Amino acid sequence: MSIKSLRSQMRKLKPIKVLTSISLATTCLIILLILTFFGTLYQTDNGLYMAQQVFFNSWFVFFPIPGAKLVLIVLGANLLSVLLFTLKYTWKKAGIIFMHWGLTILVIGSGITYYYAEESMLSLSEGETKEFASVNSTWELAVWKEDESNEKQVFAIGSSSIDPDEAIELPAIQLNILPLAFFKNAGAVQDTTGWQAREGMPVNLNAQKKYLNGSGITDVRESELVPEISRNVPGIKFTTNVRGSQSEPLRIQLSGYETIPTTVRMDDQVFSFQLQRRQIQLPISVKLIDFVKEDHPGISMAKGYESTVEIVNNGVTRKVKISMNEPLRVAGFTFFQSSFSQDKMGREVSIFQVVQNPGRVIPYVSSIIVGIGLLLHFIILLVLRLRKERV
């Protein structure tokens, strides 16, 4: 069976007819327009993250109005099916063909980016080295056991896996955790009375009857979610015990604001817990050597800033400069100079955006294809027009 007849057969099928209709394409475009319009207005009061959740990254804004995710998938299917089944591949249409293939690739690429890309942040003060970046709005409960070998294996439980009353088992370190409550945004209260050092670890006696906490926090309370997603700092309350142990489980509460872990002793074993932003292991270690900010003369508006970092990749150490508009691309990760600040001691801190995106190259590829298509289309139109005039 030839391609031509295969295509004509497919075209007769009802679902293909619907999928390849131009009315479907037009409708999708119109809905996308409406979503973009209202999503932008919505953003003014509710912030980008919420606008994305409601309008752009959702299946439905509210039934039956589709969200951009659904629309783009349908549009992508529409494009693909037209290109596969109905479009006539003639020379006259060369421009159109390229344009729409390019667009299809763009839509597919956006899907890949949406599902597989990861953005995180790395902040370094001069002289500091790190191998991990933090994801801004995703949190995890990190658990590890201290043992003699000093090698600690950290277990990270993503906040999406934490459900109240659903036990978490970590057989490798023989530990059980039962979350009692998890608040996406929580405040932490510290009652400074009743302190006593015990076994090298300060413990608030008042809290002992309630929940343990290494920073002396006496209560973790739920707060209202703020629209700017990265400003929400969670809190958690849970009980934990060694598997098979007869002792009473310990009650612990943690806040994302804490900078130190809570360490407890159970049955002669030492465990540590910390509620932290999700850490991504970087393929390289990064050390900030120097951060330079240049202002426009006489005022404090930044003209440009750049960081000189030293990276260790696969055992090879080298210096490299990262500045606005000139990121560092290495081992599948891209490091962008995002901004800067000053830490408590007045030292400058350089802040990098770290992006891992397997679909990064696709928009470039599709843009070139669409660009060729546009050029072809106009050239063809011109040629046709000149031919007509000659007649």
Place this chain on the structure above:
Amino acid sequence: MKLLSIVLLCFGLLQAEITQFDYSDYSKLLVQDAGRYKPLDSYARHMLLEFSGKTTVKIDGKKYSALDWFNMVIFNHPQVNSAPVFLINNPQVADAYGIERKSDRKYSFLDLAPVQVKVQQLAQTVMKIDSKNRTDIDHEFLRVYGLLQKIQDHNSAFTLAQKHPTFNIKDSKTAALLKLDTGMHSYLEILPQSSLLGTLVAETAKKDTAKWTVTDSTVSLFSYALYEWTEFYKQNQLAILPYTADKEYWLSPWAVIGNRLHISEPLATDLQLWASLYRSYSDNNKSDFEAQAQLLLGRERNQYPDIRYGAIDNEVIYNTWDFFYKAKLLYGLSLFLALVGLVSRPKLFNRASVLFLLGATIISVVGIGFRMYISQRPPVTNLFETFIFTGTVTALIGLLVEKYQKNGNGNLIGSFTALVLFLISGKYSSQGDTLGVLVAVLDSNFWLATHVITISLGYAGCVAAGVMGHVYLLQRLFGKAADELTKSYKTLFGILGFGLTLSFIGTVLGGIWADQSWGRFWGWDPKENGALLIVLWCAIIFHMRMAGWIKEFGVAVSSIIGIIMVMLAWFGINLLGVGLHSYGFTTGIAFNLMLYIILQLLFLVIVIPLIKRRERV
């Protein structure tokens, strides 16, 4: 503080007449402001624009240039206080201050001086309000207070050169001691004696005040005044002297002195030259003023050779020629002629119209060229520039259309659109410096050039197509022949295709710029969404046509709606105040945008039924 300034004010009464000098050298002296070096001419213009929205001012019936006014301010001319430079659009502000409303909304320093305290009070109250919650009138309170401070600050820039009664040596004994003549002196004349004064004051302090001689009181008064004045004036903002060796920081004469370090050459002579400029100005001595300005300019250029003086000189030329104003006039004339050509003798008037359009376009391009040379960057880095650029492009589109169609359509759409866009640009230039420096992320010439230019070209295409849509509808309303309609429609369609292509490419380039700078190609940022709206709308028009949902008529109407889309994306988005592109907030723009949208929709609502009725017959 206020007493001091009022006293100084009164002592400017030495001169009653304003003379206009030859400013060809003087206008090129450098000022450091907002991160760049400008000629004094630009600084004066930007300041006057900030105050009054114009670059000239009328005082007592005579018109003065910005530089004239500026000199009146810094050199303390008595008439400067009656200059009506404070443009306050909202009359309720005058009520709040307790002053009389002016019908032309222009107030002078003399109007505001009596209520200075009230002005300050209101401004300070407003400052406590979160900037998001401030109303338009709150912004006005802040603005007027800021302007008041600015003019007083500049007024005192050269008090150091002014002969003042405080520094009056009455007796010859003191005069001899201080190695000066008797009579009034300026701060600057007394300053070199400050260490001598210090020693003398130490002696005087030991004496009982009842036993003080004239010398003692003079010496202690001078010493005290020197200190007081330095402390009071050292924050002065007129940055005309380069203070650090690398020319990073420029200071005003007062600030240079106020830093109390030894002022070495060549700075010391420069300071003295400025002081003598002041005196020549006050004495109305034209030849001395011009000679001193020339000397100062020569010294400046000699000492700091690595500043781009070509740009400075050309900026003065650019200021003087006022290219875009002239272009506006010619666009207007071209439009007028094109409209006349619609009713009588089309061949003649269209030819005239095209000539004026061509002239206007050439002037616009020259103006843009000057800006590019001065600022060394592509011509679309702020909203003012995008309107000028896009306007020029639509004029070019109009010229092209006219070349191929020869029926006056091109003249109409070119001149009309360019005129409107240039007029809108005026709103954005009236705030001061449009050649200002850029924030770090925008300071990347390649992506800046490609992305913003392409988007501007896309805007131009979509707007031109929409204007063509108006022409098409009006032609249908007035029952033009079918082949003329077809010609118009084809033009519309072609321009729309151009608009879609460039808007799409521009949006994609924006995505690439974003990927290079921030790590993501698309983030649903409001400005990105705005560009997407335009691309989607154009694509929708083409697909609706293909699907048979609309015909020629529908395409024309949709392209008119396309103009609304462009306006929303262009500066409607900036009004939302969120996202990475919130850099263009201007009061009054929101109102004008709303007004435009209403009028545009009104046009459609009126014209469409009329056409339908006409064609049903």
